[in-house]
Amino acid sequence: MQVNRPFYLLILFFVINQVASAQFRNTTQWTADGNGIYQYKEGNIVKIDIKTQSETPVIKKSQLVLRGGDTLMPEAFNFSSDHSKLLLFTNTAKVWRYNTRGDYWILDITTNKLKQLGKGRPAQSLMYAKFSPDGRNVAYVSGHNLFVEALASNIIKQLTLDGTRKLINGTFDWVYEEEFGCRDGFRWSPDGSKIAYWQVDATKIPDYYMLNTTDSNYSQVIPVEYPKVGEAPSPVKIGVVSITGGVTKWMHIAGDPQQHYLPRMEWSNAGTLIVQQLDRRQQQSELFYCNVANGSAVPFYAEKNNNWIEVKSYWNDDDPTGWEWINEKKAFIWVSEKDGWRHLYKVSSDGKKEELITKGKYDIASIECIDETSNYIYFMASPSNATQLYLFRIKMDGKSDAEPVSNLGLKGTHHYVISPGAKWAKHSFSNYFTPKSEEWVNLPLYIQQNNSRAATAINPVVPNSTIQYTTVTIDNGVELDAWINRPKNFDSTKKYPVVFYVYGEPASSTVADEYGNHQNYLYNGDMSEDGYFQVAIDNRGTPSLKGAAWRKAIYRKIGTINIADMAMAAKKILAKPYFDKDRVAVWGWSGGGSSTLNLMFQFPEIFKTGIAIAAVTNQLFYDNIYQERYMGLPQENKEDFIKGSPVTYAKNLKGKLLYIHGTGDDNVHYSNAELLLNELVKYNKQFRFMAYPNRTHGLREGEGTGLHLVTLYTSFLRENCPPGAR
Secondary structure: OOOOOOHHOOOOOOOOOOOOOOOOOOOOEEEEOOOEEEEEOOOEEEEEEEOOOOOOEEEHHHHOOOOOOOEEOOEEEEEEEOOOOEEEEEEEEEOOOOEEEEEEEEEEEEEEEEEEEOOOOOOEEEEEEEOOOOEEEEHHHHHOOOEEOOOOOOOOOOOOOOOOOOOOEEEOOHHHHHHHHHOEEEEEOOOOOOEEEEEEEOOOEEEEEEEOOOOOOOOOOEEEEEOOOOOOOOEEEEEEEEOOOOOOOOEOOOOOOEEEEEEEEEEEEOEEEEEEEEEOOOEEEEEEEEEEEOOEEEEEEEEEEOOOOOHHHOOOOOOOOOOOOOOOOEEEEEEEOOOOEEEEEEOOOOOOOEEEOOOOOOOOEEEEEOOOOEEEEEEEOOOOOOEEEEEEEEOOOOOOOOEEEOOOOOOOOEEEOOOOOOOOOOOOEEEEEEEEEEEEEEEEHHHHHHHOOHHHHOOOOOOOEEEEEEEEEOOOOEEEEEEOOOOOOOOOOOOOOEEEEEOOOOOOOOOOOOOOOOOOOHHHHHHHHHOHHHHHOOOOOOOOOHHHHHHHOOOOOOOOHHHHHHHHHHHOOOOOOEEEEEEEEEEEHHHHHHHHHHHHHHHOOOOOEEEEEEOOOHHHHHHHHHHHHHHHHHHHHHHHHHOOOOOHHHOOOOOOEEEEEEEEOOOOOOHHHHHHHHHHHHHOOOOEEEEEOOOOOOOOOOOOOHHHHHHHHHHHHHOOOOOOOO
16 A cells, blocks of 8 residues: 655655666665765766765766757666666656656667667557676566567567566566565576566456546546455466577466465576465465476475565565575575564575574564675664664674664664665664754774764754654553644643644554654645644554564454554543644545544544545455455455444544545545545535545646645645634
8 A cells, every 4th residue: 555755754865776676766776896886967877986975977978869969868777787788767657656667778888879679669668677697688578578689689579479458477467566566577587598577467357447537528448457355366477488489487386376476586596486475365475496497386485474474575665576695595584573573584595494683572674785795684673662763783693682783872763775795875864853964884984983974963952842752551551652743832721723643554654753754744834833733643553663463463453453542542642731622633645544534433522623635435445465464355354344444434424524535546446435425425424525637646646736735735724623722
């Protein structure tokens, strides 16, 4: 499920364009020695020496000029392994969430010649182009088929012929992308002679039909293959094909393809694939080695969980690619919650030997770097405060304790991008009263001295901050993290309105200790200046680093346990005499929109005003991977889905409600809105509704949309939950 966050919370510092990884994403492209980075800057591609910050031009703007005089402006780029060629991604277009489709060009650096890949293919149709390991070929997807192009001869070989909108080769359907982070669906073999790829058969999945009513005189139907809760998954299989063409060899992985998922696949060696399979409930994970010559698949490592098993995209920034091999592929690093905490394990390549690396009652958030030379893993964690984040490292010997890399005196949220070999890192830091500070750090020196430039940027005294981090212990003894942003010129003898910002589901939390996390990005003005309290609470079931029991308490209870936690915490907070209980508002987007509706409907005595955006109103309308992961199968416990759905309680509405939805939302479908509208009408509940034509889940399309949304939000809030002290 997509999460909408304020734009100023998106940490995009120094991001360097590349397409080297299996995903499309722009990430840092390091030099081979880990002492520099490549960056597209002012039309040139430069190499930046991290230590000196000196810049050396590698590709000049003049080298990117086409015959007609136009200059290529790459949105991503990548060098071949020998640095003789440069792959450039331009003229991009969005597919679902991100710009993963466009045109690709090759610059031959030795001859200084540019040529476009995929000649004869439609413009903006190529996806995920990648050099072969030897740099002689490039493979890409176009029109749901897989192609390979020889760079010396420009000969294009189409490797798959059966691709359609619903039979997808080399990439994925909507739900695999949204819920597993799977986008790029093919992998070069280590010797460059073969390509392994996914094929998604969505032919049996019903389409959800969106309706475009504004771009022509007659409406246009836009179908989206979308498996809703209760629908069997699309069958997915993995095949291997020679780059010279021929018949695909399919892997024979045990289990009904309509009752399993294949969220990860990589090459183990030139003759073997390693594949992860999940059952439909996502409670059993099994790893297979697949022989690419005969297609046989042998299971060698398995794990079970009574709730759900996290996949790599969950703890790797929505990117499932790569396999954490160590010791010349004699072992790999695995992440599991099997002991109640998200920990790192070292597993032998045959799966027979397993060793816990991180020990203790704390969760790792993500793996940042594996430095085999020094035998260290660098990882993010929050061992004592789940609202904060720090970098640690630990020896991979199963005997050592983790040691902090971040300065633990800099209390707040740290982020790092680490070079190969863990020589350098780009470090950013902020907390609720310290704006983000960025710096390059030399990791070995940084670990020893821990006196980074960020330490001098922090002010140990909070000057006139209106923000307070706190914990709220609710009636059942559960302790919840929260922040409260009070009005400026607060007078405890007066009463003030309060606005709760909520999410509440497993996809996101709202109480991170980061700068700017406490400002309402949809409010036109300064809420503290205008006399509002703002509050956020993290209930059980959010992805806070508090142990698996915390995160999985929500299993089969979305819409119940999270709503009760937030409501009980709100009661505790509102017990203070300076809160005006007649001016209590709540708002949220996506899962937060669902929580807003549930709070308004289930606890109308507390929440008097609500603004819900792009909300799932009936859990049976959402996709199967997300909803079944956290709620089970409706064939077995449909009553839990009904019990947790806002539409079930719509008849209880008493307060003022503004509901907002885009008619072109391919994530949370517009039918959610119409279902809720019908229910509210049925019970003569008065409310305000805004439909944004053809806008998707983020409501980003269309001229004037952002300003209109902010104006609508602000005017409704000020009208129905007036600001200021009384």
